[in-house]
Amino acid sequence: MAAAPVIATRDGAVATLVLDEPARRNPLSLATMRALTAELRRAGDDPGVRAVVVGASGTVFCAGHDLRELATEDAAALEEVFAACAELMLAVHRLPVPVIARVQGLATAAGCQLVAACDLAVAAEGARFATPGVRIGLFCSTPMVEVARAVGRSRAALMLYTGDPIDAVTAREWGLVAEVVAPDELEGATAALAARIAASSRSTLTIGKRAIADNLDLPLAEAYAHASGVMCVNAVTADAQEGIAAFLTKRQPVWSHGGGP
Numbered sequence: 001m002a003a004a005p006v007i008a009t010r011d012g013a014v015a016t017l018v019l020d021e022p023a024r025r026n027p028l029s030l031a032t033m034r035a036l037t038a039e040l041r042r043a044g045d046d047p048g049v050r051a052v053v054v055g056a057s058g059t060v061f062c063a064g065h066d067l068r069e070l071a072t073e074d075a076a077a078l079e080e081v082f083a084a085c086a087e088l089m090l091a092v093h094r095l096p097v098p099v100i101a102r103v104q105g106l107a108t109a110a111g112c113q114l115v116a117a118c119d120l121a122v123a124a125e126g127a128r129f130a131t132p133g134v135r136i137g138l139f140c141s142t143p144m145v146e147v148a149r150a151v152g153r154s155r156a157a158l159m160l161y162t163g164d165p166i167d168a169v170t171a172r173e174w175g176l177v178a179e180v181v182a183p184d185e186l187e188g189a190t191a192a193l194a195a196r197i198a199a200s201s202r203s204t205l206t207i208g209k210r211a212i213a214d215n216l217d218l219p220l221a222e223a224y225a226h227a228s229g230v231m232c233v234n235a236v237t238a239d240a241q242e243g244i245a246a247f248l249t250k251r252q253p254v255w256s257h258g259g260g261p
Contacts, residue, residue: 005031005032008039013049014050014051014052015046017055019032019054019057022058025058027062027067028065028111030069033087034084037088037091044097050197050200050202051099052098052099052100053102059106061106062110063106063108064108065110085113086142093213095209098197098209099117100194100197101118102186103122103127104124105128106130107127108131108132109132109140109143112147113142114146115176116143120193122189122190123181124186128166128167129166129168130166132163134160144160152175201242201243203237207237211226
């Protein structure tokens with residue numbers, strides 16, 4: 001029996017999902033994409049989970065699609081692969097809690113896409129990011145969707161047209177990752193970030209994640225109208241009222257539905 005391509009663990013309010021095919025450079029095969037999507041949804045359905053970390057075993061974060069699955073002229077098979085990829089990325093966006101990519105090495109093509117889809121990413125100093133499909137005659141059109149949204153049109157075009165990798169520091173400067181740390185600090189730094197996030201109310205995190213996604217593409221006046229409406233809805237929730245009361249009385253808040261420390 002083949003080993004599962006994704007290992008799921010739980011530490012308090014943080015779920016960790018690890019791509020676990022290091023000998024194959026952790027490709028996003030059809031089986032892996034479906035497994036990761038299922039684990040993401042399982043974590044999202046668990047009211048005790050308030051942050052999710054996506055990591056990988058070995059020295060490579062993810063080498064992108066399994067090219068053996070793309071070496072076909074079968075249109076139906078190709079449509080199945082790319083539909084599963086879109087489903088995975090949308091599952092990351094639709095998860096009700098923040099998702100953090102923990103990147104220890106190369107993240108290329110669909111692997112770079114996965115990093116860009118996550119809400120945050122922490123990278124080791126030696127990590128690299130690339131969309132090199134142009135070099136094998138297969139333009140990274142689906143990775144482009146996430147990468148362009150993360151780094152902007154011009155920088156994405158540079159990555160897409162040349163296939164050249166960028167290093168972790170450049171990825172941070174461009175907005176693809178949030179933090180860059182020494183390799184031996186990666187796991188601890190990511191865990192600490194996840195724990196800081198998971199200390200907050202799940203319902204508030206969910207409201208905030210949706211607000212970010214909905215707000216960024218709006219014109220300024222509409223953005224304020226939208227954000228004000230979200231704040232009004234948020235302010236009357238039980239967790240918001242509890243948080244305000246706890247602040248005013250100088251105590252730790254107790255979140256609803258297992259949402260607190």
